[in-house]
Amino acid sequence: MSEVFHIESLDLEARGVARRDGKVVFVEGALPGEKVLAGITRRKSSFDVARAEKVLVPSSQRAKPLCPSFGLCGGCAMQHLEPAAQVAIKQRVLEDALVHIGKVAPACILPPLHGPTWGYRHRARLSVRYVNKKGTALVGFRERRGSYVADMKECLVLPPHVSAMLVPLRALIGALSDPRSIPQIEVAVGDATTVLLLRHMAPLTPADIDLLKIFGQEHGVSWWLQPKGPETVRPLRDEDAETLSYLLPEFGLRMPYRPTDFTQVNQAINRTLISRALSLLGIEPDDRVADLFCGLGNFTLPLATRTRAVVGIEGSKLLVDRAHDAARQNGLGERTSFAVLNLFEVDVQWLRDLGYFDRVLIDPPREGAEAVARALAALAPRERPKRIVYVSCNPATLARDAGILVNEGGYRMQAAGAINMFPHTGHVESIAVFE
Structure with a gap:
């Protein structure tokens, strides 16, 4: 009723x-x-x-949803709401989390970061399912209320050239020797190339390889293959091994990566976010800066172009190796150093042993950085960094860690604001600065 x-x-x-x-x-x-x-x-x-x-x-x-699959596809949840209103709601979610979870409030609210609302998604994991009754493969995101793959022929949040491949990919998968053995295709769009990473549970035949090569030539993409775990990922053609990268023009940097590495899905917002983070840090030429959860060096290398020394710390050795290589390739090897460490299990003595940092940037996963926040809060006043910038993909864990820094560590939350990294979704990214 x-x-x-x-x-x-x-x-x-x-x-x-x-x-x-x-x-x-x-x-x-x-x-x-x-x-x-x-x-x-x-x-x-x-x-x-x-x-x-x-x-x-x-x-x-x-607003009128532009995508014909909206409501069925689980990739977007807010296309029926004006983009500006989406940003306002995310800002309110951030502020509510800070007040109710962290018991803190920023001294000022930063203008939200937002950019393109369509064609922005440069990273995606597309599900694949061969449907016997239809005699065809479905390629796209899963349905909003189930585990089935949505029957979608375009996706407006993907770059147009990737969206245009959804239907041809159906035909390609259907033509392979064992289309039921293909569970997913990962998309990574770099500045110079587009990679499609094919997960295949059964060996590919020579005829399959030929079909992939023909598709790659027709659509201008590089194929990578993953027969088992992440360690088995490799390019179909050896010459494609080093072609995937994104540029940070403001800093004169080229950031190479592999299709399985974590990178931000929205490169336009990522560039703006880096600029804002460095501005909020207020770095000086002689500062020593820590970049915690540094990943590929997305913030480490831009920081190194502005100050004398940056230490990047990350739990993944693969990412640290990649960051180290990128620093060397960009001529920043002498200004950067990297370490592999589980940042979820650190304490104040570990932080002291690293030496004094003038500024600290924290960019953790959804779990947040509770151990790091407690270590910073436990430092004596003379040991504390002058400023901390925290980039978050989860308002709840940011709020928890902000409460630790402010209520236990004596820091002042100077500012905070939302980042619309994922338009049309409920995903909330944010940034906060502490002094």
């Missing part, structure tokens, strides 16, 4: 939030301020889930 709901807010899955007799109801397809007719699809003890059937009073921020 359908009911009328008044939508109060939006959650990070882009579901409208309403209340009925004191119980929260998440309404799919509804926006804040709207009155909708919706039917309950799932009941839980603490909340219900409903789906909007008719919008009775629409929001002024409602």
Whole structure:
């Protein structure tokens, strides 16, 4: 039975939030301020889930989704909301997390970072499934409410040339000797090349290899293959081994990487983010800077162009080796040093043993940097870095760590702001600065 709901807010899955007799109801397809007719699809003890059937009073921020697969495909959740409103909601999520989880509030709110809203996704993992009944392969993202691969023929958040390959990829997979053995294709779009990484559970035949080569020539892509674990990844052609990279023109850097390495999906935002992080750090030419969770050196190398010494620390030896090579190739070997260390298990003595740092940049995964925050908070005042910039992909763990730095370490949270790295999704990236 359908009911009328008044939508109060939006959650990070882009579901409208309403209340009925004191119980929260998440309404799919509804926006804040709207009155909708919706039917309950799932009941839980603490909340219900409903789906909007008719919008009775629409929001002024409602937009017409451009992608024909929106609502079915699980890749996007917010195409029905104006991009500016998406950013405002993410900013509010960040502020709420800081207040309610960390018990902190920034002295000022940074203008949100946002850029292209379409064609921005330079990294993607496309699922593949051969459907016997249809006699064809599906290539794309999984459906929003299930494990099936969405029957999509284009994707507007992928670069146009990658979106245009979705249908040809179906035909290619269907022509392989064992199309059921292909579970996924990873996409990595660099500044000079596009890589498609084919995961295959059965050996490829010579005829399969020929089909891949022909497809690569026709569509201008480089194929990489992964028959087993990540250690088996290799290019189909040896000459493609060093072609994948992204440029950071402001710093005169070329950053080489492999298709399985972590890089930001949105290169336009990544460039802006690096500039903002360095500006917020306020680095001086004689500073010694630590880049924690440094990965490939995405921040380390730009930092090294502006100051005398940068120490990059990361838990993955493969990434550290890659960062070290990139520093050498870019002529920054003397200004950079790298170490492999599990940053989830560090303490204040470890931090002291590294020596004094004028500035620290932290860019952790979703788990955050609790051990690092506690080590920084435990330093004596004279030992503390002058400024810390924290780049986060999870507002909850940023808020927790900010609470440690401020409430236990005596730092002041000078500023914080949202980063719309993933337009049309509920993913919230952010940046904060502490003094």
